[in-house]
Amino acid sequence: MSKKITIEPVTRVEGHGKVTIHLDDAGNVSDSRLHIVEFRGFERFVQGRPYWEAPVLVQRLCGICPVSHHLAAAKALDVIVGAGTGDGLTPTGEKMRRLMHYGQMFQSHALHFFHLCSPDLLFGYDSDPAIRNVIGVALKHPDLAVQGVMMRKFGQEIIAATAGKKIHGTGAIPGGINKNLTIEERDSFLKGADPMNIEKMVSWAQGALDFFKGYHAANRDFIDNYAFFPSNHLSLVRKDGALDLYHGVMRAVDAQGNKVLNDVDYQDYVKYIGEEVRSWSYMKFPFMKHMGKETGWYRVGPLARLNTCDFIPTPLAQKEFEEFRAYTQGKPNNHCMHMHWARLIELLHSAEVIRDLLNDPDLQKNDLVKKGTKQSEGVGLIEAPRGTLFHHYKINENDQIVMANLIVSTTNNNEPMNRSVNFVAKKMMNGQKEITEGMMNAVEIAIRAYDPCLSCATHALGKMPLEIALFDSNGVEIDRKKS
Amino acid sequence: MSEKVNFTIDGKTLTGEKGRFIVDVAAEQGVYIPTLCHMKGEKPAGSCRICTVKVNGRAMAACTTPLEANMVIENNTPELAELRKVIVELLFVEGNHFCPSCEKSGNCELQAMGYRYQMMVPRFNYNFPYREVDASTPKIYLDRNRCIFCKKCVRAIKDPQGKNIFAFRNRGAHLEINMDLTLAAKMSDEQAKAAMDICPVGAILKKEIGFNVPIGQRKYDKVPIGSEIEKLSK
Numbered sequence: 001m002s003k004k005i006t007i008e009p010v011t012r013v014e015g016h017g018k019v020t021i022h023l024d025d026a027g028n029v030s031d032s033r034l035h036i037v038e039f040r041g042f043e044r045f046v047q048g049r050p051y052w053e054a055p056v057l058v059q060r061l062c063g064i065c066p067v068s069h070h071l072a073a074a075k076a077l078d079v080i081v082g083a084g085t086g087d088g089l090t091p092t093g094e095k096m097r098r099l100m101h102y103g104q105m106f107q108s109h110a111l112h113f114f115h116l117c118s119p120d121l122l123f124g125y126d127s128d129p130a131i132r133n134v135i136g137v138a139l140k141h142p143d144l145a146v147q148g149v150m151m152r153k154f155g156q157e158i159i160a161a162t163a164g165k166k167i168h169g170t171g172a173i174p175g176g177i178n179k180n181l182t183i184e185e186r187d188s189f190l191k192g193a194d195p196m197n198i199e200k201m202v203s204w205a206q207g208a209l210d211f212f213k214g215y216h217a218a219n220r221d222f223i224d225n226y227a228f229f230p231s232n233h234l235s236l237v238r239k240d241g242a243l244d245l246y247h248g249v250m251r252a253v254d255a256q257g258n259k260v261l262n263d264v265d266y267q268d269y270v271k272y273i274g275e276e277v278r279s280w281s282y283m284k285f286p287f288m289k290h291m292g293k294e295t296g297w298y299r300v301g302p303l304a305r306l307n308t309c310d311f312i313p314t315p316l317a318q319k320e321f322e323e324f325r326a327y328t329q330g331k332p333n334n335h336c337m338h339m340h341w342a343r344l345i346e347l348l349h350s351a352e353v354i355r356d357l358l359n360d361p362d363l364q365k366n367d368l369v370k371k372g373t374k375q376s377e378g379v380g381l382i383e384a385p386r387g388t389l390f391h392h393y394k395i396n397e398n399d400q401i402v403m404a405n406l407i408v409s410t411t412n413n414n415e416p417m418n419r420s421v422n423f424v425a426k427k428m429m430n431g432q433k434e435i436t437e438g439m440m441n442a443v444e445i446a447i448r449a450y451d452p453c454l455s456c457a458t459h460a461l462g463k464m465p466l467e468i469a470l471f472d473s474n475g476v477e478i479d480r481k482k483s
Numbered sequence: 484m485s486e487k488v489n490f491t492i493d494g495k496t497l498t499g500e501k502g503r504f505i506v507d508v509a510a511e512q513g514v515y516i517p518t519l520c521h522m523k524g525e526k527p528a529g530s531c532r533i534c535t536v537k538v539n540g541r542a543m544a545a546c547t548t549p550l551e552a553n554m555v556i557e558n559n560t561p562e563l564a565e566l567r568k569v570i571v572e573l574l575f576v577e578g579n580h581f582c583p584s585c586e587k588s589g590n591c592e593l594q595a596m597g598y599r600y601q602m603m604v605p606r607f608n609y610n611f612p613y614r615e616v617d618a619s620t621p622k623i624y625l626d627r628n629r630c631i632f633c634k635k636c637v638r639a640i641k642d643p644q645g646k647n648i649f650a651f652r653n654r655g656a657h658l659e660i661n662m663d664l665t666l667a668a669k670m671s672d673e674q675a676k677a678a679m680d681i682c683p684v685g686a687i688l689k690k691e692i693g694f695n696v697p698i699g700q701r702k703y704d705k706v707p708i709g710s711e712i713e714k715l716s717k
Contacts (some may be wrong), residue, residue, distance in 0.1 A: 056583070060583055081691075174691075174693075361685030398619055
């Protein structure tokens with residue numbers, strides 16, 4: 001008799017979701033879905049509010065990477081207040097925002113690797129779940145756990161210095177920033193007591209990469225073949241092709257590395273990106289319009305960014321990037337678990353960018369805001385930790401928002417995450433009589449590689465974690481496990 | 484010539500000018516009695532009641548009660564602190580106050596009062612009233628959701644001929660702040676800023692200056708409301 005498995009809730013991801021896996025009469029996986037069961041509706045209730053509230057209001061979507069929403073909204077409003085698109089701000093305005101963003105990227109990537117992902121690597125996907133968590137890491141590998149906490153703290157302190165507080169600050173305003181970086185703040189990051197200084201952070205980021213590469217060398221089959229499938233990849237890149245997490249043009253490549261979206265201005269994103277709605281999830285399915293729904297889906301995030309960019313403009317991360325690209329002979333990397341590798345290269349890059357910015361005297365200048373002729377519409381894109389984030393607003397003549405469209409990073413990864421779930425479910429569960437907790441965690445590992453933020457993606461109410469349920473061919477639930 | 488009289492607040496003997504409002508006399512001598520609707524030198528409104536003190540054992544509004552000789556005033560007592568906390572909670576549930584994205588957060592007197600009286604979750608049910616915003620004038624974004632009916636804008640913001648720009652309309656539960664759109668359209672930047680500053684909450688916002696002052700540099704970020712008065716007695 002066929003069955004349906006439900007994994008609910010999925011754990012060690014941001015937000016609340018569940019997985020359902022349908023088995024046919026022979027016990028093979030016939031279908032699988034990642035359902036996002038939260039709903040928020042920010043796009044609706046921001047309507048009517050004054051436009052300058054958007055960066056502060058919309059960031060409440062999330063407590064994990066509010067900076068990304070804050071900055072994406074601010075970038076859209078830069079256009080509305082006539083300050084141009086991302087690169088039209090004063091040097092202090094743009095660099096303060098970059099510092100805020102790279103601080104966010106640093107803390108988020110550290111959180112994901114050390115707290116969410118490392119238990120799977122350190123203990124194995126089918127180890128005792130009572131140990132396979134951040135507490136287990138703290139008990140067995142205290143040095144790693146401390147590094148994770150302190151790296152996150154460092155990034156959060158950067159955010160506080162630029163946005164006013166660690167979570168839900170107000171630093172970015174339409175046309176610029178509301179403060180500069182004081183000498184005292186700068187020196188606290190450059191010369192802070194060990195380990196809270198940027199040199200230690202760069203060194204720890206390198207250490208995390210070395211740890212991953214060592215694990216990769218010892219577990220090549222798992223890291224290389226786990227949920228491997230070809231896809232398109234999309235991200236912003238700087239105009240010269242460099243990796244740039246704050247601003248750039250939209251570029252997409254296919255699985256062979258051909259450019260299928262060639263450095264286009266993101267103000268025109270509606271020409272290129274469509275969103276499909278499916279009845280079983282609150283999360284939409286974006287795709288590139290010119291390629292269609294079937295083949296136009298794409299991945300975003302660290303893996304996609306390292307597949308689209310030509311180089312990384314900081315030396316240590318560039319060296320790692322060269323090794324990363326060489327592994328796939330310069331072709332796009334479609335190994336799902338290499339997302340962790342790419343994320344750690346970005347962690348190192350972020351630390352290097354923070355170091356460069358802290359040594360830049362523009363951050364102590366007072367020319368903070370630039371405005372020009374007001375526009376009625378603006379689009380802001382940014383590379384959030386989890387991938388490309390789209391904010392689009394229209395305002396009326398009274399300065400009220402009349403339309404908001406948000407395409408969140410995790411939403412962009414909806415189709416790839418579903419494919420990863422399907423891939424792993426088939427590999428682990430086909431023909432199995434009993435579904436073990438380890439098999440279900442294997443499915444979660446595939447989802448976790450994307451570092452999804454399910455709350456943001458549906459703009460959400462509810463708790464964090466994910467569930468799996470098993471259904472027979474008649475749709476009757478026969479097993480359900482919460483992980 | 485003004486007559487000086489003796490009185491006590493919380494057992495401390497003070498001297499003040501007979502006939503002046505208790506709240507003003509107390510403030511000048513470093514005793515903070517909280518207010519939301521009071522404007523020194525203006526005719527009192529007495530609408531918020533957060534300045535309630537006990538005068539010779541009776542609850543009175545300190546902003547409308549003239550000083551008399553030998554008054555025994557209670558101000559900083561657990562009973563009155565609880566009563567003021569109740570008033571703050573009532574004001575919060577009566578409107579739609581959403582501090583996280585309000586430009587006034589950190590400068591808001593109602594929010595500061597909530598912190599001073601350690602309000603956590605209001606004990607009353609939220610009303611969630613439906614109130615329209617008015618963004619139709621060039622300088623002012625009027626958010627009626629946040630209005631606490633202090634009447635400060637009505638009393639203080641006038642056009643050059645002395646006409647009111649702001650006024651109440653309707654009665655009872657339907658009472659709401661309104662503005663004369665013609666007069667409001669003629670407001671200068673300075674006047675719009677003054678209207679925003681006098682509003683104890685975020686009901687009157689001057690357009691396009693949102694969040695220019697960073698967190699940490701706002702009025703009540705470092706010290707609680709009333710500190711500027713209390714430091715006079717230290």
